[in-house]
Amino acid sequence: MIMSGPNLRENVIGQPLNRVEGRAKVTGSAKYAADYHFKNIAYGVVVPSAITRGRILEINSKIAERAPGVLTVMSHLNAPDVPGYGHNPMSAIPIFAGKEFKPFLDDRIHFNSQPIALVIAATLEEARYAAWLVKIKYQEEKHHTNIHDQLTEAITPDKPADYTRGQADAWKNAPVNIEQEYQTPLQVHNPMEPHATTAYWDNDKLYIYNKSQGVKTTRQQFAKYFNLKEENVKVYSPFVGGAFGSSSRMWPQEMAAVMGAKKVGRPVTVALERTQVFNMVGYRPYSIQKYAIGADADGTLAGISHEAYGSTSQYEQFTERILEPTKSMYNCANVHTTYKLVQLDMSTPCPTRGPGETSGSFAMESAMDELAYALHMDPLDLRLKNFSAIDQLNNRPWSSNYLKECYETGGAKFGWDKRNPVPRSMQNGKMLVGMGMSAGIYKAERAPASASIKMLTNGKVLIRCSVADTGPGSVTIMTQIAADALGVPANEVQIEWADAGFPFAPPQYGSHTTASTGSAVHDASLALKQKFAVLAQKEDLNATINYTDILKQHQLSELEATVESKPGPENEKYSGKSFSAHFVEVQVHPFTGEVKVTRVVSAIDAGRIMNYKTARSQVLGAVTWGIGIALLEQGIVDHRYGRYVNNNLADYLVPVNADVPNIEVYFINKHDPVIDPMGAKGLGEIGIIGFTAAVANAVYHATGKRIRTLPITPDKLV
Numbered sequence: 001m002i003m004s005g006p007n008l009r010e011n012v013i014g015q016p017l018n019r020v021e022g023r024a025k026v027t028g029s030a031k032y033a034a035d036y037h038f039k040n041i042a043y044g045v046v047v048p049s050a051i052t053r054g055r056i057l058e059i060n061s062k063i064a065e066r067a068p069g070v071l072t073v074m075s076h077l078n079a080p081d082v083p084g085y086g087h088n089p090m091s092a093i094p095i096f097a098g099k100e101f102k103p104f105l106d107d108r109i110h111f112n113s114q115p116i117a118l119v120i121a122a123t124l125e126e127a128r129y130a131a132w133l134v135k136i137k138y139q140e141e142k143h144h145t146n147i148h149d150q151l152t153e154a155i156t157p158d159k160p161a162d163y164t165r166g167q168a169d170a171w172k173n174a175p176v177n178i179e180q181e182y183q184t185p186l187q188v189h190n191p192m193e194p195h196a197t198t199a200y201w202d203n204d205k206l207y208i209y210n211k212s213q214g215v216k217t218t219r220q221q222f223a224k225y226f227n228l229k230e231e232n233v234k235v236y237s238p239f240v241g242g243a244f245g246s247s248s249r250m251w252p253q254e255m256a257a258v259m260g261a262k263k264v265g266r267p268v269t270v271a272l273e274r275t276q277v278f279n280m281v282g283y284r285p286y287s288i289q290k291y292a293i294g295a296d297a298d299g300t301l302a303g304i305s306h307e308a309y310g311s312t313s314q315y316e317q318f319t320e321r322i323l324e325p326t327k328s329m330y331n332c333a334n335v336h337t338t339y340k341l342v343q344l345d346m347s348t349p350c351p352t353r354g355p356g357e358t359s360g361s362f363a364m365e366s367a368m369d370e371l372a373y374a375l376h377m378d379p380l381d382l383r384l385k386n387f388s389a390i391d392q393l394n395n396r397p398w399s400s401n402y403l404k405e406c407y408e409t410g411g412a413k414f415g416w417d418k419r420n421p422v423p424r425s426m427q428n429g430k431m432l433v434g435m436g437m438s439a440g441i442y443k444a445e446r447a448p449a450s451a452s453i454k455m456l457t458n459g460k461v462l463i464r465c466s467v468a469d470t471g472p473g474s475v476t477i478m479t480q481i482a483a484d485a486l487g488v489p490a491n492e493v494q495i496e497w498a499d500a501g502f503p504f505a506p507p508q509y510g511s512h513t514t515a516s517t518g519s520a521v522h523d524a525s526l527a528l529k530q531k532f533a534v535l536a537q538k539e540d541l542n543a544t545i546n547y548t549d550i551l552k553q554h555q556l557s558e559l560e561a562t563v564e565s566k567p568g569p570e571n572e573k574y575s576g577k578s579f580s581a582h583f584v585e586v587q588v589h590p591f592t593g594e595v596k597v598t599r600v601v602s603a604i605d606a607g608r609i610m611n612y613k614t615a616r617s618q619v620l621g622a623v624t625w626g627i628g629i630a631l632l633e634q635g636i637v638d639h640r641y642g643r644y645v646n647n648n649l650a651d652y653l654v655p656v657n658a659d660v661p662n663i664e665v666y667f668i669n670k671h672d673p674v675i676d677p678m679g680a681k682g683l684g685e686i687g688i689i690g691f692t693a694a695v696a697n698a699v700y701h702a703t704g705k706r707i708r709t710l711p712i713t714p715d716k717l718v
Helices: 022-027 124-131 147-153 215-225 252-264 274-278 324-328 357-375 379-385 403-414 474-486 513-536 547-553 569-573 612-631 691-703
Strands: 002-004 042-048 054-060 070-075 096-098 115-121 135-140 163-165 176-184 196-202 205-210 233-236 268-271 287-295 301-313 316-318 335-344 426-428 431-443 449-456 461-465 493-497 558-565 577-588 595-605 663-667
Touching (some): 147 287, 176 357, 196 252, 205 252, 215 252, 301 357, 316 335, 324 357, 357 431, 403 577, 431 691, 449 474, 461 513, 474 513, 513 547, 547 558
Parallel strands (some): 301 335, 595 663
Antiparallel strands (some): 163 335, 176 287, 196 205, 196 268, 426 431, 577 595
């Protein structure tokens, strides 16, 4: 896929360019993973387990196999051999430990709705019908899916996140202290595009068209699983209809499509149904957090204790950064954190927008608000009082920190000074009005990445990189970075991306795509410019260079530069973080408990902004999801059966237009001098970190009722 940007010559970085792939998406020409209709293609439909733990005793597929159009019913009984099932290709991913789930391996049932068979037919309708005809007999075993029932069985992760500085219990001796428990429910990504894969084999070459946040990772994993050379695994994922972390690792539909294609000898597409994305492709895990915090009478923090429990599967440990905000956010000499995992008979969770920090900041920023009330102090003043001039976790200076500017800008635009601090003191007609605020912190890092830049005699510039773009506008930003570095119009820059054969880019997660892949594009552009300068015998890189004339003078059809870009040693001397301050107004019906978010102001420190339009959209999406987490979203499991009871978009509530007010987004837009040459910091996650606490704090201000278990539903207020 080749896309180019609109024509903006000067100061390309920062301009609100339209997405280069936007027209393809809105006109329907963009191909997603299930849109590749190859000749002789077949369709696979997953048959999920009906129990939560146990064994398969019998799979009766005879009737299904005789149904119209059916090619085969694949299960552990007849699946193609996967050589790599004997080892663990996923073990290198640091947030997972244990053995990843291997579809169609054996007769064990690890979680409800586990894929146990794949019906492959000539059409999707025929495969779906036949899937209902497959009959399974089980030997059922006792299961556990309730985190509260298993807390006494919690384990310390293989990679513990426990941490102490100063005295662990210092908060207890503070003149003012609070100790509370906060809970967040299971939440599901629910991207617009369900998880899908199309695959086919050509002798020893494997072709995969996938919904993926990292095509290089997919290639590496399948090469290991099937003992293939990496260059013989072709992976493409140019368009992804939302992911939010849910496509950051391999999931059953990928292996099902690859194994199915090998089984029937023709291309196979497997797209999960909406109900199946609830327990097959990860989710945000449950959390139970015990938060204690103490301060002197003037608001100086004396000590913090943060004990967290998170859910994971029985066969694998998923650890998230739930404690990280507490370790770095505030100036406090005495901090103690512990993290334990509760293993349940469910599939493994996975990163979900703001993984760990979203849940952890709810507890931290709710506790800060409670402490402010106990101190009779303004919540904003308490945060300013305890602003940390360095990252005390590693005793390093910040690469940049404009959190105070976030407080100042956000508070002024919101009108925080007009807030009456007394709970239940503000009204709009019959509705109770509340104002709450919170702060957010998230890592801003850079990873090694590569890119190639090519200049053609017609003046066109071509970028090639394996970077994914799951929706934030990354490929648009890459064209802007190249145009800016080369000094050419943005519409002269084209980009090809999300092909595993292109130069390496790390997966798109963790808010480091711009800093990582953007740096590679920037450095490759400068390397190309240097090549032209040598040909033109010019020492000054800032001098005007007529690229096409130089190519013609030297009888060259093109000139190319490929660069691997890595963070320098200065990155080890500083702590890179992005920051946010959220201000929220709610209205609450005093009798029904209905909560409506009526106004939001979010101020963001994400370094230099690459594209104001796509950056603002990132924060709008984060705030919208934050409203959902605060007021609506929860995956509900009937623990008698270990099965979701709301695994659809009718019953799993997400925000719609009527739930979302006017959202004002303000960027501090100051250059970070350390992380990358563009001056950018991570943006994808920081818009949601802390936001749910701002809603909960506003609800308390409106009603005088403190809700510590999300979501904030009317039954908790009446």
